[in-house]
Structures are given as C-alpha cells and as structure tokens.
Amino acid sequence: MNSLMRIQALAVNTFREAIRNKLLYTLLGFGILMIGSGVLLATLSYVEVDEILQDIGMGAIRFFSAGIAIFIGIGLIHDEVDRRTIFTILSKPVSRTEFLVGKWAGLTFTVWLQLGLMALAFGIVSWMAGAPLGADHAVAIALIGLELMLLVAIATLFSAFTTPMLAALFCVGLWMIGHFSRDLRALGEQSDLESVSTMADFIFRVMPDFEVFNKTLEAVHGLPILASEIWMAIVYALGYTICTLLLGSMIFSRRDFK
C-alpha cells in the first residue's frame, strides 16, 4: 500500500513536471496541425478522400506521440540525476524500482493525455470532413496508447543508464526497427543466404514488434479488428513493458550517484 502511495506521488510529480515541458506543446501543436492539414492533402485526390484524411491523421498521432514519449522520456531519469533531485528522493523510503516505475507511470499518463487531445482533434477533423468514425478508430487509437506505454518504458530504461543523446538514438532506432522488423523478416525469408534470413528472424524476435499495435489500415478502411489481435496487443504491451522496467530497475539499482 505504501509502495503504491510512493509510486503515485512520484507519478503525479512527473506528470506535473512533464506538462511544463515546452517540447510537449510543440510536438502536440505540430501533431494537431498535421491532423488538420489532412483535410487539405486529401483534396489532392479524387478517390478515397476520407481514407487519406484519416490515414494522415492516424499517422500524425502515432508519429508525434512517439516523439513526445521518446524525447521527454530520455531525460526522465537523467535529469533527476543531473539536477541532484534524486538525492533527496532516494534518501526517503523509496526503492529504486519504485522510483523508476513512478517516473514511467507519470510520463505514460502524460502521453496518454496528449494522445486523448490528438484523438479529439482527429475526431473533430473527421466529423467536419464527414469521414466515418467508429469503434475501430477508438480501438486503433487505444492500441497507439499501448505502443506509447511500451515506448516510455524503453525510454525510461535507456534514461536510467545513459545520456539523453544516446538514449534518443537507441529509442528512435528501436522504434523504427520495431515498425519494420516484420518487413525485414519477410525480406530475409526471400534471401538465398541463410545467415541473412537467420539474422532478420533474430531481429524480429528480439526487438519489440510495434506493428502489433498498428491497426490504422483496418480502422481507416473499415476492415475488422479481431478481438484476439487486441488481446494479443494488450498482453504483448504489458509483458514487454514489465520486462523492460525490470531490466531498467536491475541496471538502475547498480548505479552509483557520484
């Protein structure tokens, strides 16, 4: 119970700090601008206007939300160490795992909140353009929320032991690989060299597969999203997030704060 109270206090504080970050509003603003600009870009086509509008909107939500998760997340622990605020916090009955989880929870809540704002903008733009909106759109956006939860955990992990610059490189790299690893494996399978296909398969299995959370195509084109796919995404996100935070906690627990 006390542990939950401490994590909650840390999370609330992280949230209060994150919402003062100018980067959050810059990326949120660009995201909403991009969602809105879908109306103009869709007019360039005579067919599938609604689909183009929503495809751009969903893409903007995913891209800018990931940017917020990564670029605020990479400083999450590093800044606390750099500013030495961590000294007084860890001198209280707070374990390093609680600290890490509290920071992760606070930023996850922040990116979910901004995701909600972008989703609202997406809904308003779709409604004004007369594009269809249904439960599938909500599911697709909720899955982006799961992706962000995992992405924040990865950013927290790297922030726990490296500089923001390196953490940013690792996070962006992982996020991109995570969206292309299926294609990479498919390409590898077509290769004549066994080592290439083995390597592509290895990358697919070891790296996070962010395409699990990508149901934009189904939502935009009215294709069914299976309940099993949703459950798979939930279990995958929770499992991967817990493992990432555990690894982060193990590394963070061994750190000296000079």
Place this chain on the structure above:
Amino acid sequence: MTVERGEVVRVERVVKDFRPGFGLRRKRVLHGVTFQVDRGEIFGFVGPNGAGKTTTLKILMGLIRPTEGSASILGRDVAESEFRDQIGFLPENPYFYPFLSAREILDFYARLCGVDSRRRAARIDELLEVVNLSYAADARLRTYSKGMLQRVGVAQALINDPEVVFFDEPMSGLDPIGRKEIRDVILSLRAAGKTVFMTTHILHDVEMICDRVAIIVKGAIRHQGCIEDYLLNSTVSTDIVLSQLSSETAVSLEENFSVEMRGLGERVELTVPEKRVRDVLEAALTSGAQVVSVTPHRSSLEEVFLNAVQDEEGSV
C-alpha cells in the same frame, strides 16, 4: 551485523573505488573508513574539500555502494530502503523542482515518507515555521534564494520526524543569521533526543555544536573523539579589544601580564593568556579604559585538523 547499545550509525572498514572514465584503472577515494555514531549526539564529520566526506555520506544514504566494508543505520544495512522513514537527509547545495512551492515540495516528500494524510498539513506548517519560511510557503521555489532553498532542504529532511538526521555542509552558503537558525535547529534536534550527523569543513561550527568529531583526510579517518577532549587540551588565549586605554596603562599591562598588544586605530587589541584575563580586565577597567570585545580562542581542534592535513600531505 550486531548493534551495540546506543549505537545508531556504524561504518566499518569501508573502501570505495571509482573508475574514472572508461578505463580499467580504479581510483580509491575511501581507505577503510571506520566510525560509529551514538544515539542522541551531534557527530561532526570534518575534512578538507575532497577528503571523502560526501562520498561517505552518500554510502550511508544508499546513493553509492561501498566496494568493501559495511555501513548500517539503526542496525539496518544502508542498501535497504524501508527503514529510511526513520532518517532525514540534507544534501550539499540542495536542488528542488523549481515549479513547486515549498508547501508542495514538502507535501511530496511527506507522501514519499508515508506521513499520515491527517497529520501532513499540520506537520508542513510546523516545519515551515521552524525554518522561518511561512511567509514564502506558496511561492515557487524558482524565486527562492540559496539560503531559502537550504532551509527548504532542512524542512524536507525533518518532514518524517526522523530518528537520525544527516546534514551535508548544512551551513554552506548561508549568511550569519541563516547559520544561527540552522545551528538552533540542530541543537533543538539533540534536545529532542535525535541523532545528528553533519559533514562540514567549518571548524567553528563543529566546536560550537558537536559532541564528537571524526577528521577525514584523503579518504582515511585521522582522528576521532569527543569535542570536549579537544577543547580541554587546547591552548587557550583570549583577544581583548579596549578603547580609551592610556599609554601608561598599556605599558603597565605589557610589563605585568605579558600580553601581546596591537594598535587598531583608537583601539588596542591584546592577546592575553587564559589565566591572566581577569587581572588584565580589572586593571584596564580600573584605569578608565572601556572593553569593546572579549574573544576566547581555542585552537586545539584547528591544530589537530591542520596537523592531520599537513601530515597527510607530507606523507605523499
């Protein structure tokens, strides 16, 4: 680890190596540091800059792990975190979230310590009063001066009414009034039966408030003992500043009481052996001189400290 009666902090043969950069070479910053702090005392941990005071304190706070040896507080290994609701810590030059007010940051720390929600607000008000920050309780910390931040640091260290309080250079950057306020807080903690561990390189503070002291130089404890022992063994002299002292009386004081005399404009400063202070004052007052100040000098701790530093430098 067994806890002896009355013992609150125990540090045993602690060694700490740091690895500068990415190389394999290690730099040893603590060489088998051993000391203990007893319940209810103010313990001064003294040393020059870079001696290893803060490193030792960080080991006690669980912020860095010892390479060898062990450290415990209230009988619990410092690597544990659960018992930390019984300790308080003020780091050197504390920094807090600038977007919060003093009241909000204290509420945050109170939550981390699990302070009961019914007691929290009253405890925060009480501490703001103690550190004299009630007037600025709701101002953002970014608007605070260094001295005010130091006082917030003291308040957060006491938020959980701890048994043991650790202060790292508590008087650092404070003006004379601020230093007196912090000294009063530390003395009131001892009066309340709390144990205080403070690092400092200001010997005057140590002499004024500490019960025991350990001197660390280049990562090794050179001396430790009761402050009374240092002071009793000290060579005491007293500086007396007089005004309106006639030249005849001055010559008489110099000849009869073997005092050293220096002119300070219209005033005269005398350095008088401890045993002759009363006689000198009586003679001066009888002659019509006025006493401006009387300042006793106990140089013992300072001598021990300087000798320890010089010995170490000489041995390198």
